[in-house]
Amino acid sequence: MIIAYLGSTVRQTLLQPAIIFLVILQAATVVFFVFGVSFEYRGETLISISLLGMEPLTGHGLLIARQSFDHFIRLGWEVFKFLLIIGIAPSFVELLKDPLLSIVLTKKISRARLMLMRWCGIVLSVGIIQALYATSMVLVLLFKTSVLSVSFIIPVILGPLAYVITFAALACLLGILFEHATGVTVVVLAVNYIGAFVESVTQQTESWVRLIGYLFPPLATTEKFFLDTMLYGSPDGILPERLVVYPIAYLTLAILLFRQKDL
Amino acid sequence: MNDSVIHIERLGKTYQQGGFSHQRIRALHDVTLEVKRGEIVAILGLNGAGKSTLVKILLGLVRATEGRAALFGEPVNGNTWKDRVGYLPEVFRVPQDQSATAILCFLGAISGLNGSRLRERVEECLEIVGLSNVSSRKAKTYSKGMILRLGIAQAILSEPELVFLDEPTEGLDPVGKVDIRNLLMNLSQRGITVVMNSHLLSEVEYVAHRVAILHRGQVRREGKLSDLLPDSSRFVVELSVQLDLPPRWKPVTVANSTRCEVETVQQLQEFLGFLKSKGVEPASVRPERSTLEEVFLKYISDTQ
Numbered sequence: 114m115i116i117a118y119l120g121s122t123v124r125q126t127l128l129q130p131a132i133i134f135l136v137i138l139q140a141a142t143v144v145f146f147v148f149g150v151s152f153e154y155r156g157e158t159l160i161s162i163s164l165l166g167m168e169p170l171t172g173h174g175l176l177i178a179r180q181s182f183d184h185f186i187r188l189g190w191e192v193f194k195f196l197l198i199i200g201i202a203p204s205f206v207e208l209l210k211d212p213l214l215s216i217v218l219t220k221k222i223s224r225a226r227l228m229l230m231r232w233c234g235i236v237l238s239v240g241i242i243q244a245l246y247a248t249s250m251v252l253v254l255l256f257k258t259s260v261l262s263v264s265f266i267i268p269v270i271l272g273p274l275a276y277v278i279t280f281a282a283l284a285c286l287l288g289i290l291f292e293h294a295t296g297v298t299v300v301v302l303a304v305n306y307i308g309a310f311v312e313s314v315t316q317q318t319e320s321w322v323r324l325i326g327y328l329f330p331p332l333a334t335t336e337k338f339f340l341d342t343m344l345y346g347s348p349d350g351i352l353p354e355r356l357v358v359y360p361i362a363y364l365t366l367a368i369l370l371f372r373q374k375d376l
Numbered sequence: 377m378n379d380s381v382i383h384i385e386r387l388g389k390t391y392q393q394g395g396f397s398h399q400r401i402r403a404l405h406d407v408t409l410e411v412k413r414g415e416i417v418a419i420l421g422l423n424g425a426g427k428s429t430l431v432k433i434l435l436g437l438v439r440a441t442e443g444r445a446a447l448f449g450e451p452v453n454g455n456t457w458k459d460r461v462g463y464l465p466e467v468f469r470v471p472q473d474q475s476a477t478a479i480l481c482f483l484g485a486i487s488g489l490n491g492s493r494l495r496e497r498v499e500e501c502l503e504i505v506g507l508s509n510v511s512s513r514k515a516k517t518y519s520k521g522m523i524l525r526l527g528i529a530q531a532i533l534s535e536p537e538l539v540f541l542d543e544p545t546e547g548l549d550p551v552g553k554v555d556i557r558n559l560l561m562n563l564s565q566r567g568i569t570v571v572m573n574s575h576l577l578s579e580v581e582y583v584a585h586r587v588a589i590l591h592r593g594q595v596r597r598e599g600k601l602s603d604l605l606p607d608s609s610r611f612v613v614e615l616s617v618q619l620d621l622p623p624r625w626k627p628v629t630v631a632n633s634t635r636c637e638v639e640t641v642q643q644l645q646e647f648l649g650f651l652k653s654k655g656v657e658p659a660s661v662r663p664e665r666s667t668l669e670e671v672f673l674k675y676i677s678d679t680q
Contacts, residue, residue: 116485117482117485117486118486121482212467212468212469212470212471213470213471213479213483215432215435215437215463215465216463216465216483216530217483217486218435218436218437219435219436219437219458219461219462219463220458220459220483220486220487220488220534221455221458221459221487221488222458222486223455373439375391375432375437375438375439376432376437376438
């Protein structure tokens with residue numbers, strides 16, 4: 114029963130146009146790194162990069178190329194988050210509008226379990242996508258640069274997963290409350306952008322304003338942890354512990370509301 | 377052994393509208409009903425009478441605001457009865473890009489069937505509803521009637537003891553209606569209890585053992601069909617001759633015969649005396665039975 118429902122959710126999530134587009138972009142990135150980029154090292158020092166078979170960039174050109182890679186990773190991360198939110202935010206509204214929902218709920222499956230399986234299915238889908246992407250990218254870079262460690266895969270998977278776990282839980286709660294796919298997507302996008310801003314502002318102060326920051330999940334800190342790992346090979350600090358509180362709170366509220374809902 | 381499959385006691389449901397109006401809509405009020413094993417019970421009512429709300433409460437999809445209901449002796453908000461029930465919702469929609477087999481396999485797996493048992497049941501159910509030859513086609517190519525047949529197939533997939541069918545013959549062609557009617561009777565013969573919502577009275581008359589007439593959220597009349605459809609006191613007298621009769625006998629002349637209607641036994645005796653005085657023997661005299669439609673209209677108009 115669990116496998117059937119998880120399988121169905123994974124299938125539905127992977128067939129979302131935004132998620133398909135995300136996978137295409139990731140595949141294009143991997144292909145670009147396989148065929149379009151060459152690195153030359155002396156010992157562990159990068160001395161030149163060649164793009165699309167052009168003349169290798171060294172010295173100042175290499176510096177600019179490295180900065181461009183940083184921008185590419187930051188831009189890629191923003192695109193990833195945007196597509197991810199668009200892809201997964203409507204999922205719980207779709208659950209409520211699923212033509213088979215009323216039938217599924219007459220089977221031996223509780224509403225709480227159904228909702229958690231939906232959430233797990235979404236997290237699993239993104240986990241699968243990200244695991245494939247991270248593994249391919251790290252293997253390509255490992256082969257091409259020979260300085261990268263395989264352990265680099267873990268943060269590349271965990272960073273986005275932390276986001277998915279939080280966003281999917283928030284989308285779940287908002288979906289049950291509003292039953293409106295566009296509205297939920299807009300609110301989750303807003304929480305992503307406003308939340309990161311509020312978090313960075315409130316961290317600067319010691320006054321009660323700091324408490325406002327607790328209304329939002331610590332996504333800016335999580336993002337920094339993830340991007341530091343991507344860009345500099347190791348994170349500055351650790352993932353904030355309170356990150357786990359938000360998805361648990363969102364899911365608990367969502368389950369309580371869903372159990373009371375007339376379908 | 378307790379034969380009661382459904383027990384409903386003073387059940388009520390009031391919907392609270394959202395927004396600023398806080399309007400309250402009373403969908404069900406003081407509904408009491410008992411359904412026994414193997415019965416086919418039809419819940420009749422106009423659109424908005426509360427039929428679907430009643431079924432949804434019984435299935436735990438909607439919460440009752442008053443009274444209580446139990447399936448197989450267990451409260452409906454529990455989980456214990458869930459593997460014993462099948463359900464066809466009023467609006468049965470399916471994922472358009474999946475085949476009948478895929479949809480049934482998914483719902484079968486959710487019901488706890490697996491492996492060869494699941495495949496067997498899917499094939500059996502598709503055979504029963506006559507979709508075997510189109511089972512691999514995507515649902516978007518199905519007609520309304522085929523979707524409904526698929527809905528019935530999924531409702532009986534896990535071999536339930538109780539099946540709820542919300543408008544099971546709506547949209548079916550005459551052949552399909554006969555098939556479903558036969559299927560319902562077959563289920564009943566196998567001891568499966570069927571509760572069907574309908575406003576197609578002619579269909580209900582063929583299959584239901586008992587009928588509950590629901591109007592504005594209340595059960596107006598409930599009982600066996602034979603109790604609900606008493607022989608009326610009206611009689612139809614047919615004559616094999618053309619005869620000039622006073623309008624009070626409601627004569628209708630067709631070709632060389634005349635059909636008359638009388639309202640009471642007294643009027644019948646009077647009419648037969650009149651015919652005797654004219655030297656005419658009636659070809660037939662028979663009581664006219666009320667139709668379910670007449671009974672239904674009577675109960676809902678009495679309580680308007």
